[in-house]
Amino acid sequence: MTDIPRRAVSRTAKLAALPLGFAGRTVLGMGKRVTGIASDVISAEIQQRTAEQLFSVLGQLKGGAMKFGQALSVFEAALPEEIAAPYRQALTKLQEAAPPLPAASVHKVLAEQLGPQWRDRFAEFDDSPAAAASIGQVHRAVWRDPSGDTRIVAVKIQYPGAGEALLADLKQLSRLGGMFRAIQPGLDVKPLLAELRERITEELDYELEAESQRAFAAAYADDPEIFIPEVVSAAPRVLVTEWVEGTPLAEIIREGSEEQRDQAGRLMATLHLSAPPRAGLLHADPHPGNFRLLPDGRLGVIDFGAVARMPEGTPEPIxxxxxxxxxGEAEAVVAGLREEGFVSQSEEIDAQAVLDFVRPMLDPVAEEEFRFTRAWLRAEATRLASPRSPAYQLSRHLNLPPSYLLIHRVTLGSIGVLCQLEAKAPYQAILERWLPGFAPTS
Known part of the structure; x- marks a missing residue:
């Protein structure tokens, strides 16, 4: 048995064990209810034990499990503090690190992708990875141009068998919906997993990623706030780009100053909103591992494997x-939502109730400045996810059109990161500049 199948069997076994552990905890909870222990105490205990096992297993895996863990980790701020706090460090590790690929395997991929004389392209190559993620790892190296000039580069190398591992892991994870509902009632992971499956092919193609990165780099060339590194060389499973020196957002979330947090949040919002009109693309993977705050104050962006193509920019109706x-124009809001497919043309719906549902989500852009916080996000998550909430009842009559699914997911992910940063910024002004049709006052 080769190393890759052995690792795949081990990974599958770990994932398969998760529902069994969850079932055992559910039975434990039922037994404690019979003995008269309060249901909220039982629920909290099951939540905490489930979260502990889930995050522990996800933290050990590459492939789809880690890709999903990265996507989930940006929503950490929405989890109840007593559950999120013990595992925040494990979730953050998902954004920045994974077990490294052996040097011999790295050299084999480089020889296959860049040719047997691949070492001639580098003046130096560090066999120890500088970072690792779900489908590949990054090495620091010194690239030698044909002219003899050298520069520091990041060499992203795809794990052998990454595509097969992603598909297998996501298939296993699709069976764990009940576990995630135990941690956060109302959290439906199936659409997220379906979207991740759809994007696997694109993310595995590093030449396609290079094309997207070049488009971003051209759109933000000489920008005073956003830095996109240059693509140096690309092959299907190896991508060489300019090295970015800066402080990872995960580190700023952990221990950054208020000034750094606010700066990072403002620039993330600027990137998210300005990219569709400037580049015709939306950066679709907003987890902290993909961003650096540079010494000169700019935001460095280092991963373009997941992008949405938006040649016409952000849809004006948003x-x-x-x-x-x-x-407060309730009737006009409902009419617009009907036109875009969020509300059925035939269904009667209370316009004021719809406005009451939507309006709290817009608090961050209702004033000149707003500070995102975990408490704000948890309150919104509770309002929208509790079955007894009027917002939850109303949401059952609303639909998310397929054309808005990715925009919605990226926006939620970005908000999750802003709440982890607890960043204060003039978000209203950023929307006024970059979001077509947005006018907060008449």
């Missing part, structure tokens, strides 16, 4: 409907 909601 900004227009947000402005209408802020101005």
């Amino acid at each position: 900004g227009r409907l947000a402005g209408l909601a802020l101005r």
